[in-house]
Amino acid sequence: MEPSFLCEVMKVTREFYKLPLEEKQKYSNFVDGKEFRVEGYGNDMVILEKQTLDWCDRFYLVVEPESRRIYTLWPTQPPSFRDIMCEYTARCREITNLVLKNVAKLLNLHENYFVNMLDENATTYARFNYYPHCPKPEQVFGLKPHSDATVITIVFIDDTVSGLQLQKEGFWYNVPMVPNALVVNMGDAMEIQSNGFFKSPVHRVVTNAEKERLSVVMFYSMDPEREIEPAAELVDEKNPRRMDPTKILTVRFNFGGEFVHIGKELDYVGGDEAISEIERDKLSLHEVVGFLKDHMEVKESMKLYFLHPGKELVNGLVLLYDDLGCLKMSEHTIDGGVADIYVEYHGQEDVVSISSGSDFEHEIAGLADCESDISDVPEVMTAADDESVPTSTSVGQLENVLVPDDYVLTQVMSCPDKNASGRRSFAQNYVRRDIDTGSQGMTGNSQVINSSMQSQVEIPFCQDIVLRDADIDGTEKIGEEYSDSEDSDYVPHSDDSGEESEVVDLRKKAKQFKTKMRASQRWVDGENATGAVSIDLVANVEEVLEEINKEAEFETSDDDYSYDEEEEGHIVRKKTKYPRFDPNTEIPLFCLSYFVSSREMNLLSSCNA
Ligand SMILES: O=C(O)CCC(=O)C(=O)O
Ligand SMILES: [Fe+2]
Numbered sequence: 001m002e003p004s005f006l007c008e009v010m011k012v013t014r015e016f017y018k019l020p021l022e023e024k025q026k027y028s029n030f031v032d033g034k035e036f037r038v039e040g041y042g043n044d045m046v047i048l049e050k051q052t053l054d055w056c057d058r059f060y061l062v063v064e065p066e067s068r069r070i071y072t073l074w075p076t077q078p079p080s081f082r083d084i085m086c087e088y089t090a091r092c093r094e095i096t097n098l099v100l101k102n103v104a105k106l107l108n109l110h111e112n113y114f115v116n117m118l119d120e121n122a123t124t125y126a127r128f129n130y131y132p133h134c135p136k137p138e139q140v141f142g143l144k145p146h147s148d149a150t151v152i153t154i155v156f157i158d159d160t161v162s163g164l165q166l167q168k169e170g171f172w173y174n175v176p177m178v179p180n181a182l183v184v185n186m187g188d189a190m191e192i193q194s195n196g197f198f199k200s201p202v203h204r205v206v207t208n209a210e211k212e213r214l215s216v217v218m219f220y221s222m223d224p225e226r227e228i229e230p231a232a233e234l235v236d237e238k239n240p241r242r243m244d245p246t247k248i249l250t251v252r253f254n255f256g257g258e259f260v261h262i263g264k265e266l267d268y269v270g271g272d273e274a275i276s277e278i279e280r281d282k283l284s285l286h287e288v289v290g291f292l293k294d295h296m297e298v299k300e301s302m303k304l305y306f307l308h309p310g311k312e313l314v315n316g317l318v319l320l321y322d323d324l325g326c327l328k329m330s331e332h333t334i335d336g337g338v339a340d341i342y343v344e345y346h347g348q349e350d351v352v353s354i355s356s357g358s359d360f361e362h363e364i365a366g367l368a369d370c371e372s373d374i375s376d377v378p379e380v381m382t383a384a385d386d387e388s389v390p391t392s393t394s395v396g397q398l399e400n401v402l403v404p405d406d407y408v409l410t411q412v413m414s415c416p417d418k419n420a421s422g423r424r425s426f427a428q429n430y431v432r433r434d435i436d437t438g439s440q441g442m443t444g445n446s447q448v449i450n451s452s453m454q455s456q457v458e459i460p461f462c463q464d465i466v467l468r469d470a471d472i473d474g475t476e477k478i479g480e481e482y483s484d485s486e487d488s489d490y491v492p493h494s495d496d497s498g499e500e501s502e503v504v505d506l507r508k509k510a511k512q513f514k515t516k517m518r519a520s521q522r523w524v525d526g527e528n529a530t531g532a533v534s535i536d537l538v539a540n541v542e543e544v545l546e547e548i549n550k551e552a553e554f555e556t557s558d559d560d561y562s563y564d565e566e567e568e569g570h571i572v573r574k575k576t577k578y579p580r581f582d583p584n585t586e587i588p589l590f591c592l593s594y595f596v597s598s599r600e601m602n603l604l605s606s607c608n609a
Helices: 003-019 023-024 079-107 113-117 188-193 285-293 321-330 360-369 391-398 478-483 499-525 537-549
Strands: 041-044 059-065 121-130 140-145 154-159 164-168 171-174 181-188 204-207 215-219 248-262 265-279 303-307 317-320 337-345 401-402 410-414 430-433 447-449 457-458 561-567 571-574 593-597 600-603
Touching: 003 079, 003 121, 003 154, 003 215, 023 113, 079 113, 079 121, 079 154, 079 181, 079 215, 113 188, 121 140, 164 401, 248 285, 265 285, 265 337, 285 303, 285 321, 285 337, 317 321
Parallel strands: 248 337, 265 561, 317 401
Antiparallel strands: 041 059, 059 121, 121 215, 140 204, 154 181, 154 215, 164 171, 164 204, 181 593, 248 265, 303 317, 303 337, 401 410, 410 430, 447 457, 561 571, 593 600
């Protein structure tokens, strides 16, 4: 598409968002303050009482088929909006058909196989996204990680402000800003129809502290009444029908390593990773432990934590101790995402492997009941308890871990036993604290104020998460507990050392970033370089350098990497070895994004053929 025309599309979008709120609300998606509809201007549809809203305003319109357009919902301001959008819809349709025909040819299907999927009952939505600048970009997403449910999506991104990121094998990559380019994403329906040949990428949008950002997205969806299934031609003995990805939870076990504090960060160092695919409707703690046993010997005192998507280890770990927790893990891992589970084990004396008949859940509950011999350690509270919050003096020794409660996450503090005296009881390790008892940071009573709706909205998942520094009394005293630990990686962090400890943290962070940078260079250029990293890893490295300059105020997206310690004590970044699909299949695996720039079409993403 000509740059001048694309410029017009962005211009009318910007002009619409610059209209006064009352003007935009004429097209509100919240009808009479009562009911949400998909079309219109507003924010996320609020389905749950406590729902995390994205830091984004949206405006949805049905643009195809023409007969389904509701022109009364099309803005009259700016006056050229309607004409431009009619034209844009037609031009995007050409691109869609072109891409779909080529994709069908690539799979040896009839040229119109996918084009025909978008028949007269199929709907195309245009979505105009506006991401206001965000004062706390590290705490909220512009758009949460998701994959599009479409056959295909065309995204016209702002080429002045980055924000769109793609997940590949557990890592996040910035989608580069190419002027006048359109990003074409394969959606879930394509993933299913192509029998997994094309992957519907999980993506998200991060916010920007200084700049606002716009995007215009065209979603091409099939007739909702039509069955989505793999093309018969793509299924044979060698290529069995892949399971519906929406029914499968991909779990990545991180095991054999150790949680290590590096400054204010928490890392899981060493160990290994393994992927299991678990049927969502069979999910239970027992099932999860069963799958873990495929990869390692499971010990009685091991603890499993789920890392809440989009969170860091330091503030996003949720203890998995019952079936409900596993279901929540499934709910919060959207289609295409990977649930990261971390196994914590301190090599205690227990050697008994949890037998397949053993009930891990009861085991944990039993531990909770056992008598505590340390008087200042509060008893464990279960999800069912509604007693008042314990305010133990021992909390200074604890680190932040979350336990899922019934639709409310309650914070649980744990103090993993690092001293030689052996294993502590579960009761000694855990204490629950209700979230509303006033901790600082992004927790407790903190709320996000949606910039345009001017309404206060609670962040459900985030609100439960307490920053590591925030303790019950607002202080952190973990250093004491660990000071005589044998763990040489641990850097005591004490809040009263003020500037000094900050300097230590920053130095540590800078060193860590530099090491990461070197590791990524090695990954790209080194002997064992896979070459599979097609999306701008180097740009991420630049970001990392920027971070150092900014004195590490903002967490980069590549913090999803895990780290290993080399013999010389260097920490190296580890890249997951496990792709989402079976790497031994004869079908080449694609994670596909096209950039369509004028008449050029470049396949940018990787092809592990
Ligand atoms: O704003 C973007 O760059 C992406 C938007 C997106 O992924 C969506 O609307 O589904
Ligand atoms: Fe999307």
